[in-house]
Each structure stands twice: as structure tokens, then as C-alpha cells.
Amino acid sequence: MQDAKNLAGYRKQCRESLDNDFLRTALDTFAVAYRTSRANAFAEFDIQALIDEVAVMKDDVLTRLDELYEQFKAVSEAAGVKVHLARDAAEANEIIVRIAQETGSRKLLKTKSMTAEETLLSHALEEHGLEVVESDLGEWIIQLRHEGPSHMVMPAIHLSRYQVRDLFTEVTGAQQEGDIEKLVKVARRELRQKFVEADMAVTGANFAVAQTGTIGTVTNEGNARLCTTLPRVHVALFGIDKLVPTIGDALKILRVLPRNATGQQITSYITWVTGANECAASPDGKKEIHFVVLDNGRRELAKDPLFSQVFRCVRCGACANVCPVYRLVGGHKMGHIYIGAIGLILTYFFHGRDKARNLVQNCINCEACKDICAGGIDLPRLIKAVHARIQDEEGHPLPSLLLGQVLKNRKLFHTLLRTAKWAQKPVAGGDGFMRHLPMVFFKSHDFKSLPTIAEKPFRDLWPKIKPEVANPRHRVGLFSGCVQDFVYPEQMVAAVELFADHGVAMSFPMQQSCCGLPVQMMGEMKASREVALQNISAFAGTDVDYIVTLCASCASHLKHNYPELLKDDPSLNEKVQAFTAKVIDLSSFVHDVLQVTPDDFDGDGRITTYHAPCHLCRGLGVHEAPRNLMRSAGLDYREAFEEEVCCGFGGTYSAKFPELSEQLLKRKLDHVEATGADLLLTDCPGCVMQLRGGLRKRGSSVEVQHTVEALTARRIKKS
Amino acid sequence: MSSSQVPQQQQSVLERFVDKARLAAAQVSNVADIEAAIEYTLDLCGSRGACRIKVSGCDEPLSDSAEGLCLAKEEKIIAAPTLPAETYDLLSSRSRESGFSCIDSGLRSQLAGVDIGFTFADLGIAETGTIVLNCPNEELRLATMICEYHVCVVPTSRIVADAFVAEEQLLRYMGHGPNYTAFITGPSRTADIERVLAIGVHGPLELHLLLLED
Ligand code: SF4
Ligand code: SF4
Numbered sequence: 001m002q003d004a005k006n007l008a009g010y011r012k013q014c015r016e017s018l019d020n021d022f023l024r025t026a027l028d029t030f031a032v033a034y035r036t037s038r039a040n041a042f043a044e045f046d047i048q049a050l051i052d053e054v055a056v057m058k059d060d061v062l063t064r065l066d067e068l069y070e071q072f073k074a075v076s077e078a079a080g081v082k083v084h085l086a087r088d089a090a091e092a093n094e095i096i097v098r099i100a101q102e103t104g105s106r107k108l109l110k111t112k113s114m115t116a117e118e119t120l121l122s123h124a125l126e127e128h129g130l131e132v133v134e135s136d137l138g139e140w141i142i143q144l145r146h147e148g149p150s151h152m153v154m155p156a157i158h159l160s161r162y163q164v165r166d167l168f169t170e171v172t173g174a175q176q177e178g179d180i181e182k183l184v185k186v187a188r189r190e191l192r193q194k195f196v197e198a199d200m201a202v203t204g205a206n207f208a209v210a211q212t213g214t215i216g217t218v219t220n221e222g223n224a225r226l227c228t229t230l231p232r233v234h235v236a237l238f239g240i241d242k243l244v245p246t247i248g249d250a251l252k253i254l255r256v257l258p259r260n261a262t263g264q265q266i267t268s269y270i271t272w273v274t275g276a277n278e279c280a281a282s283p284d285g286k287k288e289i290h291f292v293v294l295d296n297g298r299r300e301l302a303k304d305p306l307f308s309q310v311f312r313c314v315r316c317g318a319c320a321n322v323c324p325v326y327r328l329v330g331g332h333k334m335g336h337i338y339i340g341a342i343g344l345i346l347t348y349f350f351h352g353r354d355k356a357r358n359l360v361q362n363c364i365n366c367e368a369c370k371d372i373c374a375g376g377i378d379l380p381r382l383i384k385a386v387h388a389r390i391q392d393e394e395g396h397p398l399p400s401l402l403l404g405q406v407l408k409n410r411k412l413f414h415t416l417l418r419t420a421k422w423a424q425k426p427v428a429g430g431d432g433f434m435r436h437l438p439m440v441f442f443k444s445h446d447f448k449s450l451p452t453i454a455e456k457p458f459r460d461l462w463p464k465i466k467p468e469v470a471n472p473r474h475r476v477g478l479f480s481g482c483v484q485d486f487v488y489p490e491q492m493v494a495a496v497e498l499f500a501d502h503g504v505a506m507s508f509p510m511q512q513s514c515c516g517l518p519v520q521m522m523g524e525m526k527a528s529r530e531v532a533l534q535n536i537s538a539f540a541g542t543d544v545d546y547i548v549t550l551c552a553s554c555a556s557h558l559k560h561n562y563p564e565l566l567k568d569d570p571s572l573n574e575k576v577q578a579f580t581a582k583v584i585d586l587s588s589f590v591h592d593v594l595q596v597t598p599d600d601f602d603g604d605g606r607i608t609t610y611h612a613p614c615h616l617c618r619g620l621g622v623h624e625a626p627r628n629l630m631r632s633a634g635l636d637y638r639e640a641f642e643e644e645v646c647c648g649f650g651g652t653y654s655a656k657f658p659e660l661s662e663q664l665l666k667r668k669l670d671h672v673e674a675t676g677a678d679l680l681l682t683d684c685p686g687c688v689m690q691l692r693g694g695l696r697k698r699g700s701s702v703e704v705q706h707t708v709e710a711l712t713a714r715r716i717k718k719s
Numbered sequence: 720m721s722s723s724q725v726p727q728q729q730q731s732v733l734e735r736f737v738d739k740a741r742l743a744a745a746q747v748s749n750v751a752d753i754e755a756a757i758e759y760t761l762d763l764c765g766s767r768g769a770c771r772i773k774v775s776g777c778d779e780p781l782s783d784s785a786e787g788l789c790l791a792k793e794e795k796i797i798a799a800p801t802l803p804a805e806t807y808d809l810l811s812s813r814s815r816e817s818g819f820s821c822i823d824s825g826l827r828s829q830l831a832g833v834d835i836g837f838t839f840a841d842l843g844i845a846e847t848g849t850i851v852l853n854c855p856n857e858e859l860r861l862a863t864m865i866c867e868y869h870v871c872v873v874p875t876s877r878i879v880a881d882a883f884v885a886e887e888q889l890l891r892y893m894g895h896g897p898n899y900t901a902f903i904t905g906p907s908r909t910a911d912i913e914r915v916l917a918i919g920v921h922g923p924l925e926l927h928l929l930l931l932e933d
Contacts, residue, residue, distance in 0.1 A: 030914050079896045137920055138911030156911050164912050174780030184909060184917040186779045191921065196830045212893040222907040222922025225864050228899075229857065230830075247889050251882045265739060266847040266904050268922070272889075275897030278857045280827055286897075 001148050002336040002347070002355045007656070010333075010358035015659050017329040023158050027327045030157065032642075034321045037263025038372075045255075053252050055376040058312040061243060062302040068210040068243045069293065076213030079275025081289040085240075088296050093124035095292050096202060096235055100130055103233045103288060105199035111217070111224045112136040113204025114152060114315055115237050115294055117337045118350055121202065133194045135201075135223035137187050144171060150331030152317035152339050153261045158330050191223070201227035205238040206257070206314070207250040208291070214274040215291065216250050218257060220267045228273050232281040236273075237292045240299060241311040253314050260374040261316040297349055306385060307349070312375025313342050319369035319379055324646045325362055328663050335359065341369035341379035348386045353393065360387045362657060364650030364664075365521060366614035381564070388523035396524070403519055404527030410513040410534060417453065417486045458489035462508045465496060472505035474593065477544040477582070479535070481554040482514040483685040491550055491685060494712040495586060499548075501718045502594045511538035515554040520561065521652050529565045536562070536572075536579045547582040548589050550708060552684040553651070555585040556619030585616060586708050587683050591625035596632055601714045603634005608710070609677035610637065611668065611691060612644040613684035626683055626707050633714045638675040642667070647682075649690035665694045672702060681707045732845045736878050737930070739848030743905030744918065745926040750872070756929045757810050760870045761817050763927065764795055764835050767868060795819045798826055798866060799837040800858035810837065826861035836866030836923070841892075842885050843878035849904040850928065851885070853892045860899060869903075869923040874933040 004010035017023060042050075061068060073083040086092035100108065108130055110116065122132045122143070134143040138156035142149060144167055149155030156164075165178040168186055176186060203224055205215035215236050217224045228234055244250050258264040279287035302308050320326045320340025335343025336355040344363060348356035360383055369379040391400065406413050458480050476499060484492050499506060516531035535558070539547060549555045559580050566572050590596055608630055616622050623644075630637040648654060648664025668691070672680050680695075680702050682688060692704040737747050750756045797814050799807060800823045807823055814821035819834070826833070838859065842851035850871055854860045863869055879885050882902075892900045907922030918924055 026913065033914075135921070136911070137909050141911070154911065154914065157914065159912070161913050161915075172780060172782040174782070176780060180912045180915045181917050182779055183912060184920050186781060188920055189779065189781050192830065192832075209893075212890065214893045214898075220907070221909050221911075221920040222864060223920075225860070225901065226921060229860050229864065230827075247893065248883060248886050251886065254882070262910070265743065266849055266902070268743070268904055268906065268908055270849075270902035272893055272898070272900040272902075274893045274899070277897050277899050278855055280857055 007358050014329045014333050017333050022160050023330045041259035041263045050256050051376045055312050057249050072210040083291045086294050089119035092119045092294050097128050107198045108132045109135045109198040109201045109227050111203040111227050112139050195226045195230050198231040200233035201231045202235045205236050207244050208242045211246045214272050217271045218267050219269050233288045235290045239294050256374045257314045257316050260318045309377050314374050316374045318372045322368040322372045345382045364653045366646035367618040371618045388525045391523040400522040404524035407519050408527050408530045454489050458485045458492040467500035469505040473503035475505045475544045477542045477547045478508045479549040481551040488685050491706040494709045498712045507542050509538040515557045517557040518651050532562045532565050546584050550586045552613040552616035556615035559583045587626040598632045601633040602716050605636045606679050607677045608635040608637050608679040609640045609675040611682040613687050614646050616683050617644045633711050640675050641671040647687050647690050649686045669694050680704045683707050732880050736843050736845035743848050745905045745928050747928045750929045756872050796833040797821045797835040798833045798862040801856050824858050826858050833866050836862035836869045838871045840871050840873040843873045844882050846881040849902050852901045855899050868925045870927045872929045872931050874931050876933050
């Protein structure tokens with residue numbers, strides 16, 4: 001649950017989570033184990049093909065929700081079930097309370113259901129004097145502790161066995177031991193008694209099959225089976241998005257869901273309930289069954305061209321498992337009811353702006369969630385879009401607006417950057433807007449030293465260093481991005497030297513500006529769009545085969561976000577397509593296009609490790625190129641643990657959540673130092689800044705370079 | 720497909736079923752015939768549980784109301800609803816000889832737990848080592864839920880490569896009014912406390928699959 005009043009309050013809550021060592025260790029251990037078990041569970045499959053199947057099926061469902069609902073209702077009712085459509089949470093709860101009252105039910109059992117959490121069903125039932133017991137072990141534990149779940153499939157992951165022991169000691173009135181096997185058996189016996197007594201059970205559903213009127217639940221413990229069998233009344237509450245056309249479609253989800261959730265091939269039980277089943281506890285020998293189908297804004301949202309994809313979500317929870325921020329702060333800080341990346345988005349739609357406002361800013365845009373999502377949802381994009389929407393609704397905060405204004409005006413932006421060289425401190429001072437400009441303007445943080453503006457930006461150096469290349473093999477346009485232009489021009493210079501040696505003719509269009517990602521991260525979509533247009537026009541006049549950038553974030557933003565930003569204007573399509581098709585990152589260009597070999601280098605065997613920028617490994621899907629290049633250049637490359645996990649930079653994120661950024665950086669540097677390397681390479685100037693600053697601050701002797709610097713320094717010169 | 724390929728393919732589906740079922744912590748054995756399956760079951764019933772009135776959890780410190788349930792059970796029970804009469808008679812008489820009680824109904828009065836649930840699988844799914852039970856019959860359902868050990872005979876002819884192959888069959892179960900179909904893979908499990916895998920939270924502690932060539 002999210003109850004922070006403002007961003008400062010939310011940050012404070014996050015800081016408190018950071019102090020919870022048990023939580024962090026538990027989430028870390030799980031995150032690491034999860035990677036392996038998921039890979040094993042999918043070993044025999046083409047994961048992407050399975051995910052695409054789910055996405056295509058779900059997208060089709062959304063176009064005919066009402067039709068499928070009618071079919072589902074007709075078939076289920078013919079089999080003796082009563083189907084209700086609830087407009088919103090309150091109505092769903094009313095319906096269920098009424099069913100309890102009309103059937104004379106007093107003791108209720110629940111199974112785990114995110115939808116019931118969404119409507120706060122238990123509160124409503126208890127307000128009407130009904131006894132509600134959660135029958136899922138984890139849910140029972142958190143119910144007894146009066147907490148909400150901290151993960152969608154592992155609700156009590158934030159608790160230790162000792163906390164459970166103390167809780168059970170209190171509940172049973174008998175002293176318990178901290179032995180997990182035994183605690184589980186205690187729960188088995190205590191809850192069995194509840195099954196015997198219950199009049200009514202409320203379950204969720206993972207699928208509702210229109211073809212047969214069947215609901216399917218995916219569980220491990222067996223409580224859902226008892227709940228759907230013993231009590232004489234069964235109510236299933238689920239979102240209308242759980243409808244699928246056929247059994248085969250449900251099976252498609254089933255193939256992905258448990259594997260993606262916890263790396264299980266399948267859960268212990270899949271329970272398929274169709275119609276009013278046999279029930280000896282009912283007077284007529286038939287169970288009374290109600291399906292309560294929740295709308296709560298879903299039917300409207302299903303029509304939204306961008307956000308409708310949230311309904312591809314199968315609630316596997318994987319987007320939390322891999323989220324570096326979730327690993328630090330846990331579920332209670334990473335969602336209101338729904339948790340993880342999807343939680344940041346759904347909180348806005350199901351629980352409103354107030355709950356979502358702060359949460360939605362706590363995403364570092366590392367794309368780990370998008371990479372793992374069982375429904376192929378572009379989660380980071382939607383998170384940013386929710387952020388932008390909230391700003392559009394409430395008015396944009398001044399810093400964000402001003403940054404947008406500044407970036408739209410390239411000359412002003414560049415002048416400010418040049419001025420910053422003289423000031424070397426926040427231009428507007430204090431907490432003014434300038435610290436939200438690309439990193440150079442940020443007030444320095446304790447955990448890392450920030451760099452200074454270069455003596456001369458790359459754009460001033462270019463006319464003097466531009467090489468003449470006779471009979472070029474390739475023609476390349478250089479896109480520097482603001483950090484390499486104004487902070488690390490030497491990285492650009494290194495690239496120019498290397499390229500010239502390999503017969504690459506280069507141009508550097510002076511009208512280019514910041515790629516626009518920083519403003520997009522702040523929810524300034526309009527400014528982001530304008531900057532995109534400026535950059536596309538800047539390159540429109542150049543006759544090049546490739547547009548090379550040394551910044552992985554720029555590359556992935558130019559390539560993947562520009563078409564999205566500009567797709568509303570079809571007249572631009574061709575121009576945008578021509579631009580994005582040429583964009584390539586440094587390592588891929590050198591590796592795939594120039595195809596350098598060990599013969600091009602004079603290696604020195606320096607022990608080297610690597611940090612994979614999020615926007616390189618996940619944003620662009622580049623994994624091998626930089627690693628092969630290090631080996632070709634004769635470096636002794638040692639892989640670091642969690643090399644593809646975010647370093648905590650995230651552009652403007654590290655200014656908003658410095659404590660979290662610091663923790664991510666700390667881990668990263670621990671892993672780097674553990675390799676014994678004294679050279680650390682990466683493919684993004686933002687990461688260079690973060691890593692260098694952090695290492696300097698901790699007095700480490702590890703040197704950080706852009707990959708291109710290490711390559712150029714070891715090349716066998718041809719010119 | 721040439722005829723010589725058929726048995727080989729069938730073989731690999733079967734092997735996969737066994738591998739995957741074991742991966743999910745099911746115990747898999749071959750039995751020659753029904754009698755052998757029954758002997759297996761009686762052995763299991765006799766060898767498990769130190770005290771005949773104890774079911775799992777009864778050794779633990781419990782609240783008074785939960786304790787009460789432990790005392791409700793007086794003898795070892797094998798529950799085997801919906802078996803063919805012949806098979807049930809055999810199981811029942813062999814159980815009596817071994818000193819166990821055998822029931823095929825009245826499961827609701829045994830909610831403290833029965834020792835063994837004895838069933839036949841309608842389908843086996845090799846991809847995940849899953850058994851499918853078409854069980855609209857409430858007694859049958861309960862037998863698989865409240866038993867400590869679930870013993871299920873799986874006719875090998877019923878094993879298919881994956882659930883999609885069985886889609887038509889599933890549609891026959893679910894497509895005609897009230898039905899309850901269960902996919903069961905391994906024992907009941909939870910990882911809700913510290914992500915540590917623990918077996919037998921609400922359902923059986925063990926799942927024994929007896930492969931019967933038919
Ligand atoms: S992009 Fe990264 S930080 Fe943001 S929600 Fe996804 S995994 Fe978490
Ligand atoms: S958004 Fe994707 S990864 Fe997250 S719970 Fe839903 S399906 Fe799973």
C-alpha cells in the first residue's frame with residue numbers, strides 16, 4: 001500500500017526499506033536464483049515465440065471483450081452458475097457481500113487473488129461482520145499481520161521464518177520453532193480446521209474460458225482445490241481481462257505463466273471449474289457458484305491504443321523479480337496493490353493519481369522488466385507515459401517544464417552548457433531547475449564525484465580534427481549526445497581516430513542536439529518530440545550509411561523511441577524510418593561493420609571487466625559485440641557478476657532517488673572490484689560518469705573507460 | 720510416419736513424462752498389473768506414519784481447535800472412490816487383511832485426513848509430468864485433496880506429449896455442463912516462507928505415479 005503524501009515522504013519510506021537487511025538479502029537471493037530457474041524452465045522452448053503467442057491472443061481478446069463476456073456468461077449460466085458484471089470495486093464487493101448474506105454464510109475462506117486485493121474485498125466483508133480467512137499460506141501470514149502482499153506470487157517474501165514463528169506462536173498459543181517445514185505443517189492443520197467450517201469460498205481465476213464457461217486457477221498449495229470443493233458456496237472474482245476464447249488459449253498462458261513466475265514448469269495444481277458442481281454440503285447436492293467479473297475501468301482502458309497492452313499481463317510477477325529498484329525497496333514501496341513495473345502502471349488506472357504520483361517516478365528505465373515480461377508489454381514506456389499523463393493532468397512541475405523549454409532551443413542549451421564550464425556548479429543554484437538538466441548541472445551527490453565540463457566541446461574540436469579519408473569504405477554520421485559532446489569529447493576523438501584508420505569517412509552535423517531522453521524521462525513528451533524532429537532534420541542533409549553513437553542510451557532512444565514519438569504524423573514515416581535504420585551503437589559498428597580482428601590490435605593483456613549498459617544489452621539486444629572486441633584488442637576480459645544489471649545512473653533518476661542510485665552503484669562496484677580487474681569498460685558516457693564518480697569516491701584504482709578508448713589505444717596505427 | 724517410428728516416439732513421450740514428473744518430486748514406478756498397484760499401495764500405507772492416528776502436523780504445537788481434528792482419526796484409511804467394482808473389491812479386501820480401512824464415499828467425515836488416496840489418471844502430460852483427473856465426483860476430488868499420499872495409476876496409453884494434444888479430450892470433459900478437472904503435478908508445495916520449498920501445505924505430501932502398460 002502506498003500512503004506517502006509527497007515525493008519526499010515516499011523517498012523516506014524507500015530509505016527505510018534500504019535499512020531492512022533481511023528484505024534486501026531475500027530479494028537478491030531470489031533474483032539471482034530466479035534467473036537460472038527461469039532459463040532452465042524455458043530451456044526447451046523459443047521463449048519469444050511463446051510470449052508472442054500470448055500477446056497476439058490477448059490483443060485479439062481485447063477487441064471483443066464484450067462478445068466474449070456474453071458468450072462466457074451464457075455458457076456458464078446454462079451450466080448453473082450465476083455471472084455478475086461489476087462496474088467497479090465497490091459494486092463487486094456489494095455483490096459478494098450480498099451473496100454471503102443471501103446464502104446465510106458467516107465463515108468465508110479466500111484464496112490468493114490480486115483482483116480481490118484490488119477491490120479491498122476482505123475489508124468490505126469484515127465490515128459486514130463476516131469472518132474471512134486467507135487460505136494461501138503467504139496470504140494467511142500477511143492477513144494475520146494486517147499487511148498487503150509484497151509480491152504478486154510470493155506475498156510474504158518480505159518476512160523471515162522467525163517473524164512467522166513469532167506470529168504462529170501468538171496465533172496458536174503454543175511455542176513454535178523457526179523450522180520452515182514445521183511451520184508449514186502447523187499452517188496445514190490450523191487451516192484445515194477452517195476448511196471444515198467454511199460456508200463460502202472466494203477465489204480468483206487465472207483464466208475464464210468463454211468456450212466452455214470454465215474458470216482455471218493456477219496454484220501450488222492445494223488450498224484453491226479445497227476452497228472450490230468443501231464450502232457450499234463458491235464465488236470467483238476476476239477482471240474481465242481474464243477472458244480467453246478457448247481452452248487452447250488458456251493453455252498458451254499456462255505454458256508461460258509458471259515458468260516466468262518462479263521458473264516452475266507448471267504449478268502443482270491447475271483447477272478447472274465448470275458449472276455448478278456436485279457438492280454434498282448443499283441441500284440440493286449442487287454447489288452454488290457465482291462468477292463476479294470486474295470491469296473497474298478495464299473495458300475503457302482496453303480501447304486505449306497505448307495502454308491496452310497492460311491486459312496482456314498474466315500476473316506472473318516477473319517484472320518485480322528482475323527490477324533492480326524492487327530488489328532494493330521491496331513490494332510495499334513498488335506498487336499500491338499491484339506490484340513491480342506493472343504495479344507502477346496499474347496503480348494509476350485502478351487506484352488513481354494520488355497513489356501513483358510518486359511511485360511512477362521510481363523507475364530507472366533499465367528495461368529489465370520489458371525484457372522478461374510474459375506478455376511482451378513495453379513496461380518502461382508505459383511507466384513514462386503514465387508519468388507524462390499525470391503531469392498533463394496536474395500541470396507540469398517547473399523544473400521539468402523549463403528543461404523542456406531549454407532543450408527545445410539547442411542554442412540556448414549549448415550556451416548554458418558552455419557557461420556551466422565557467423561556473424562548474426549548479427547554474428541556478430540551490431534546488432533550482434538546472435540540476436535537472438543532463439547530469440553536469442546536478443548538485444553533486446555524496447556517493448560519487450561529478451565530472452566537469454570539458455575545456456572544449458567536441459563540436460568545437462571537430463573542424464580541426466576532421467580526418468580526410470580517401471576512397472572511404474563507409475560513410476558515417478556521428479551523433480555525439482550531450483554528454484560526449486560537452487563532458488567526454490575525448491571519447492568521440494578516440495572513435496574518430498579508430499574509424500579513420502578503417503577507411504570511414506565521417507561527418508558531424510552541427511545542428512544535432514541532446515537526443516531528448518532526459519526530457520522524456522521527466523514526462524515532457526512534447527519537448528521530446530520536438531528535439532527528435534530537430535535531430536532527424538540535422539541528419540537529413542547528410543549522405544551517410546550509418547549514424548554511429550557512442551552512447552547506448554542515445555542509440556536506443558533514437559532507434560526505438562523516435563518512431564513511437566513521431567508516429568502520429570504519417571508524412572514523417574519515411575524520414576523517420578530512413579533515420580532510425582541507420583542508427584548503430586559503437587561496439588556493433590566496430591564489431592559487425594568494421595569487423596576488426598586481433599591483427600588490428602597490439603594487446604597488452606590488461607585485466608579488464610565490463611559493465612553492460614541497460615540500453616545496450618536490453619535496449620538494443622547487443623551482448624557479444626563489446627565482449628568480443630575486448631578479446632580482439634588483447635585484453636584479459638573477466639566477466640563481472642551481474643554484468644547486465646543497471647549501474648544506477650538512469651539519467652535524471654539518480655537526482656530524484658540518490659539513495660537508491662547509490663545502492664545500485666555500490667553493488668555494481670563491489671562486483672567490479674571482485675573481478676580483480678583494474679580497467680572497467682562500458683559503452684555509455686552516462687555509465688562512465690556514474691562508475692568513474694563512484695570509484696573515485698571510494699578511492700579505488702580501477703580505471704573506467706569507454707570501450708572505444710581502450711580499442712583506440714591498442715590499435716596498430718595505419719595512418 | 721513409418722510404423723517402426725511409432726513405438727520409439729511413444730517411448731520418448733513416456734520417458735519425458737517420467738523425467739518431468741520426477742523433476743516435480745513425484746515418485747514414479749512401473750507396475751505390471753492392477754494387483755501390483757494395489758500391493759504397492761498397501762506397502763506404502765503400512766510403512767508410513769509412526770502412529771496410526773497421527774496425520775502430518777499432529778506432532779506440532781497446535782491450537783486447541785486444530786488439535787481436535789487430530790483425534791478424529793482412528794485408523795489408517797485408504798480412500799478410493801469411483802473405481803471399477805472389481806478393482807475396488809480387491810483393494811478393499813486386501814486392505815482389510817492388512818488392517819486398514821478402505822472407503823469409496825463419506826470423505827467429508829474424514830476431513831482430518833486419510834492416509835492414501837488411490838486413483839486412476841485420465842491423462843498424462845509429458846511436457847510437465849502432469850496427470851489429469853476428470854473428477855466431477857466430489858468424493859474422488861476429496862480423496863486426492865485430503866490424503867497424505869496420493870497414489871495414481873497412469874495407463875501409459877493415456878500419456879500425451881503436451882496439453883495441446885489433449886485439447887479435444889479436455890473439451891469433452893469441460894464442454895458439457897458442470898465439471899471439475901484437475902491437473903496435478905507433484906505433491907502440494909509452497910515457498911511462501913523465505914522462498915524455501917516445503918512440501919505438503921494443504922494437499923498430499925507425496926504423489927506416487929504407477930505406470931501401467933495397457
Ligand atoms: S525499467 Fe527497470 S527500474 Fe523501471 S520498472 Fe522496469 S525493471 Fe524496474
Ligand atoms: S507485466 Fe509482464 S512480467 Fe509483469 S506480471 Fe504482468 S506478465 Fe508478468
